[in-house]
Amino acid sequence: MARVTDRGQALLVGAVVLAVAFLGLALVLNGAIYETTLSTEASEDVSGNGLVTIQDAVRGDVATVIERAVNRSSAAGDQKAYVEAAFEEGRVGANYTRQYAERDVLVRVSYSDSRNGSVGEDPDFTTLSFSDRMRVFRMTFNNLDGSDPLTVSFEDTDGSEWNVTADGDSGELTVDPPSEPEVTCANSEPDYVDFTNGSYRTGSGIERCPALNVLAHMDGVNSIEAHNGSHVSSGSYRYFVNDGTDDRIYQVSVDLVVYSESIDYEGTLRVAPGEPR
Numbered sequence: 001m002a003r004v005t006d007r008g009q010a011l012l013v014g015a016v017v018l019a020v021a022f023l024g025l026a027l028v029l030n031g032a033i034y035e036t037t038l039s040t041e042a043s044e045d046v047s048g049n050g051l052v053t054i055q056d057a058v059r060g061d062v063a064t065v066i067e068r069a070v071n072r073s074s075a076a077g078d079q080k081a082y083v084e085a086a087f088e089e090g091r092v093g094a095n096y097t098r099q100y101a102e103r104d105v106l107v108r109v110s111y112s113d114s115r116n117g118s119v120g121e122d123p124d125f126t127t128l129s130f131s132d133r134m135r136v137f138r139m140t141f142n143n144l145d146g147s148d149p150l151t152v153s154f155e156d157t158d159g160s161e162w163n164v165t166a167d168g169d170s171g172e173l174t175v176d177p178p179s180e181p182e183v184t185c186a187n188s189e190p191d192y193v194d195f196t197n198g199s200y201r202t203g204s205g206i207e208r209c210p211a212l213n214v215l216a217h218m219d220g221v222n223s224i225e226a227h228n229g230s231h232v233s234s235g236s237y238r239y240f241v242n243d244g245t246d247d248r249i250y251q252v253s254v255d256l257v258v259y260s261e262s263i264d265y266e267g268t269l270r271v272a273p274g275e276p277r
Helices: 002-046 049-072 076-088 094-101
Strands: 106-122 134-144 150-155 161-166 173-176 183-186 192-194 199-202 205-208 223-227 232-241 248-259 264-271
Touching: 049 076, 049 094, 049 248, 049 264, 076 106, 076 248, 094 106, 134 150, 183 199, 232 248
Parallel strands: none
Antiparallel strands: 106 232, 106 248, 134 192, 134 232, 150 161, 150 223, 161 173, 173 183, 192 199, 199 205, 248 264
């Protein structure tokens, strides 16, 4: 009987030892899997499309601050002060730092600088001439002289040129890109053309023509000029151009830092709400 009891106790002790060993192994494996999961989640949040998501979110927040600044005051100096205060007081950027810190990811957003632009409307198409990017560029005309068509030429910084022609004789609105066939957007004379969203208006209402979205296809603006502007007998053009004057805040630049195990990014984001890109 004593031998049977001893054998039973030995089996019991062995079973307990094995159970403890398996439990310890399971805890170790579970911890390793947990660490790998956390590391993977953090990496996925800031790599590839994750970084683009952060950039787009920052642009959206800064654009909102710019719009609020413009709505609060018509003075460019006050608008700039409002934007700067938004960063200093943590209304922009601090939320990203807190959100991603929980995932062991550093995200830092800080104000860099801003630039103002001029806003206006002019009925004289003979003076239409710009050399900077634009957030608004629209033309309205009630009558085009049929003798010579109105042509607006857009020259990119690389020398390539787009020509948009409104012909009062044929009524056609055409776009001639630098390396593609000419596009006819309208066959009846338009009374409104918007180069910032690629639209025009005729008697049938607002229509879209992607070829008219010229500014979005340009890397930069070397010059924008009108030819035969004297043949516009009635109309005007509206603009908001990035020329450094003090009419209104045009853009804000912010410094963005994103750092994790999988990425080390430092860059400057330029935010100009409504600018074609």
